[in-house]
Amino acid sequence: MTFLEVRDLEVEFRVDKKPVKPIEGISFELNEKEVLGIVGETGSGKSLTAHAILGLSTLVGGKIGGSVKFKERELLSISENEMQSVRGDQIAFIPQNPMTSLDPVYRVGDQIVEGLIQHAKVSKREAKPQVIKLMERLRIPKADRVFQQYPHQLSGGLKQRIVIAMGLCTNPQLLIADEPTTALDVTVQAQIMRLFSEMTRDRGIGLFLITHDLGVIAQVCDKVAVMYAGRMVEFGNIEPVFNTPSHPYTEALLDCIPYIGMKKGSLSAIDGNVPSAGNYPSGCRYHPRCQHSFSPCGTNVPALNQIEGGTRVACHLYQGKKD
Amino acid sequence: MPATYIRGKKTDNMENFIEVKNLSVSFDVRAGILLRTIGTIQAVNDVSFSIKKGEILGVVGESGCGKSTLARLILRLIEPKSGSVKFDGIDIFQLSKKELRQQRSRMAMVFQDPYSAMDPRYTIFRSLSEPFQIQNSRFKNEERRKKIDDLLKLVGLDPQHGFAYPHELSGGQKQRADIARVLTLTPPFIVLDEPTAALDVSVQAQIIKLLEDLREKLDLTFLFISHDLSLVSYFCDRVIVMYLGCVAEIISADLIGEHAQHPYTKALVESIFKTKPGQKNQAPPLEGEVPSPFNLPPGCVFVSRCKYAQPICREQPPVLEKSAEAGRVACHFPLS
Numbered sequence: 001m002t003f004l005e006v007r008d009l010e011v012e013f014r015v016d017k018k019p020v021k022p023i024e025g026i027s028f029e030l031n032e033k034e035v036l037g038i039v040g041e042t043g044s045g046k047s048l049t050a051h052a053i054l055g056l057s058t059l060v061g062g063k064i065g066g067s068v069k070f071k072e073r074e075l076l077s078i079s080e081n082e083m084q085s086v087r088g089d090q091i092a093f094i095p096q097n098p099m100t101s102l103d104p105v106y107r108v109g110d111q112i113v114e115g116l117i118q119h120a121k122v123s124k125r126e127a128k129p130q131v132i133k134l135m136e137r138l139r140i141p142k143a144d145r146v147f148q149q150y151p152h153q154l155s156g157g158l159k160q161r162i163v164i165a166m167g168l169c170t171n172p173q174l175l176i177a178d179e180p181t182t183a184l185d186v187t188v189q190a191q192i193m194r195l196f197s198e199m200t201r202d203r204g205i206g207l208f209l210i211t212h213d214l215g216v217i218a219q220v221c222d223k224v225a226v227m228y229a230g231r232m233v234e235f236g237n238i239e240p241v242f243n244t245p246s247h248p249y250t251e252a253l254l255d256c257i258p259y260i261g262m263k264k265g266s267l268s269a270i271d272g273n274v275p276s277a278g279n280y281p282s283g284c285r286y287h288p289r290c291q292h293s294f295s296p297c298g299t300n301v302p303a304l305n306q307i308e309g310g311t312r313v314a315c316h317l318y319q320g321k322k323d
Numbered sequence: 324m325p326a327t328y329i330r331g332k333k334t335d336n337m338e339n340f341i342e343v344k345n346l347s348v349s350f351d352v353r354a355g356i357l358l359r360t361i362g363t364i365q366a367v368n369d370v371s372f373s374i375k376k377g378e379i380l381g382v383v384g385e386s387g388c389g390k391s392t393l394a395r396l397i398l399r400l401i402e403p404k405s406g407s408v409k410f411d412g413i414d415i416f417q418l419s420k421k422e423l424r425q426q427r428s429r430m431a432m433v434f435q436d437p438y439s440a441m442d443p444r445y446t447i448f449r450s451l452s453e454p455f456q457i458q459n460s461r462f463k464n465e466e467r468r469k470k471i472d473d474l475l476k477l478v479g480l481d482p483q484h485g486f487a488y489p490h491e492l493s494g495g496q497k498q499r500a501d502i503a504r505v506l507t508l509t510p511p512f513i514v515l516d517e518p519t520a521a522l523d524v525s526v527q528a529q530i531i532k533l534l535e536d537l538r539e540k541l542d543l544t545f546l547f548i549s550h551d552l553s554l555v556s557y558f559c560d561r562v563i564v565m566y567l568g569c570v571a572e573i574i575s576a577d578l579i580g581e582h583a584q585h586p587y588t589k590a591l592v593e594s595i596f597k598t599k600p601g602q603k604n605q606a607p608p609l610e611g612e613v614p615s616p617f618n619l620p621p622g623c624v625f626v627s628r629c630k631y632a633q634p635i636c637r638e639q640p641p642v643l644e645k646s647a648e649a650g651r652v653a654c655h656f657p658l659s
Contacts, residue, residue, distance in 0.1 A: 041523040157612050185385035186550065190594035190608035212523065215596030219603060238600045256528035257598055258557035260580035265535060267557060269528035273493045 004030040008066040022277035023230040035207040037217035040227035046210045092172035096179045098159040102151040109147030119170040157188040174206040229285040236311030246313045339373035346370045346406035362618045366392040368568040379545040381559030389568040431505040435517040437497035441489040448485035454507040474503040495526035514546045567624040574650040584657040
């Protein structure tokens with residue numbers, strides 16, 4: 001049984017009475033207990049993909065198309081009421097910025113308890129020891145004291161742990177984390193990512209991790225989806241995609257990252273800029289920046305095809321070379 | 324005297340272009356209705372180093388370690404509590420306002436956030452012509468226009484971009500325009516304060532390549548501030564690792580991966596997530612977070628997170644001592 005199956009997911013917004021599709025053609029699947037990373041540059045549609053899976057895009061006026069099946073249940077056709085019991089209960093979401101996603105006027109403990117009362121139908125008195133236990137497992141020092149504190153009294157790393165506790169408190173089966181470590185220092189990022197891996201592995205939770213940091217993806221994920229300008233360009237197991245990237249964009253993106261011991265002057269860059277939604281080029285959206293671009297790239301949209309090794313690639317270089 | 328390497332080329336016995344000696348600055352924290360001083364934040368604590376001509380010196384550390392304060396001190400944008408900065412032999416803290424303004428044309432700074440570094444109501448052209456007006460440049464209108472057009476081309480923009488307002492440009496283009504603004508008076512020394520932190524990796528690589536290219540063409544010297552150790556080790560010749568306002572280690576960029584001597588430098592190296600899926604980091608991450616810089620305890624500032632800490636570390640601050648290969652390390656028990 002596939003745990004999460006997404007087929008041809010798209011979101012349409014109307015801007016100045018014209019339809020704009022910031023994301024389209026997103027297809028992937030995730031097995032139970034797997035960690036999937038979604039990587040891409042700003043504006044590539046990573047967060048929007050997560051919001052669409054949770055049905056959140058409709059709340060801001062978007063139209064979601066395609067199919068999202070969670071444990072064989074189609075999420076896009078169920079009512080908002082039913083969806084609310086899926087959100088938080090089965091699929092939890094950890095938003096991007098812990099600094100702004102906590103309410104500044106409530107104690108952090110109460111904010112975690114609130115979710116637990118809502119979904120697990122427990123009383124406030126029962127919830128508190130559970131929450132403190134969870135906070136301790138997330139290695140929050142002096143958890144019963146932190147429980148009573150307000151967000152502004154906590155450091156960035158602690159706030160992030162609180163937000164993770166909010167996500168984990170209802171024992172979800174899938175956790176969607178949107179850039180959970182972007183705002184943190186490197187040493188704290190290392191702690192939090194390790195914690196993430198442990199918590200999801202121990203509890204058998206699937207993790208859907210959104211980040212622009214390819215290093216985090218490489219170290220944490222089993223599978224990776226690379227997005228560019230609202231479309232998925234490559235999807236597969238982490239080792240083949242990162243060690244022998246097939247799509248020219250994945251390859252170029254990996255070459256943009258300096259590493260310790262890299263020879264001076266050997267860094268390569270991708271010329272040009274990421275196009276914004278509404279200004280996407282025709283055909284393959286990467287073709288104006290692609291070094292391998294040839295005749296069909298400017299006109300035909302490449303389909304996401306499986307190639308040798310099980311990776312799926314949307315690139316004309318691989319069309320006709322089906323596995 | 325040990326040989327120094329700049330951009331991989333061996334150069335020996337060059338004199339120091341920038342010399343920073345025992346630089347310190349602290350800020351008083353006041354509270355209550357009487358605004359009594361309740362403590363001090365030691366933002367930069369007894370920092371000494373030098374930069375050679377043509378060198379790229381990196382400063383790396385986590386938030387709150389004093390990187391940006393250090394940058395501002397070196398350009399005398401804030402006044403120090405003690406210490407000196409010699410710029411090409413001139414102590415900039417001894418200069419009068421007028422003399423300082425003259426020297427300012429020879430040093431410049433690129434800021435972290437390209438979105439707020441430029442006046443939103445000025446076109447790029449007007450922002451770029453302002454330095455000429457302030458420095459009473461000899462360039463007349465025609466010449467000035469040509470010079471600005473050339474500058475825009477130099478940083479990879481089109482002269483047409485001069486008519487644009489900052490909000491019309493992308494992040495990368497804005498950072499290019501900001502670099503052009505900094506280059507208007509061709510300063511030999513430029514401080515780069517996290518110039519790529521707000522940019523995507525592909526655009527970051529573009530800007531880094533541009534800076535490499537400009538350094539070569541215009542014979543520039545850079546002080547490059549970043550929190551990204553991989554980037555610093557790639558782009559810089561030498562690296563200063565800072566922690567809570569103090570220098571932990573000064574090390575050649577080539578040695579940072581394998582031969583870091585300060586436990587903090589090593590922890591930073593180990594907290595990097597490599598893009599190779601096979602190469603997992605085995606070492607456990609550093610515990611805890613950077614403590615508040617408010618009223619620092621005596622002894623080594625890193626002691627609360629250091630797994631090698633001994634009683635002496637809590638009592639006596641370590642001195643920045645010479646280590647192997649022209650590096651310096653401030654640790655009672657440096658790693659070998």
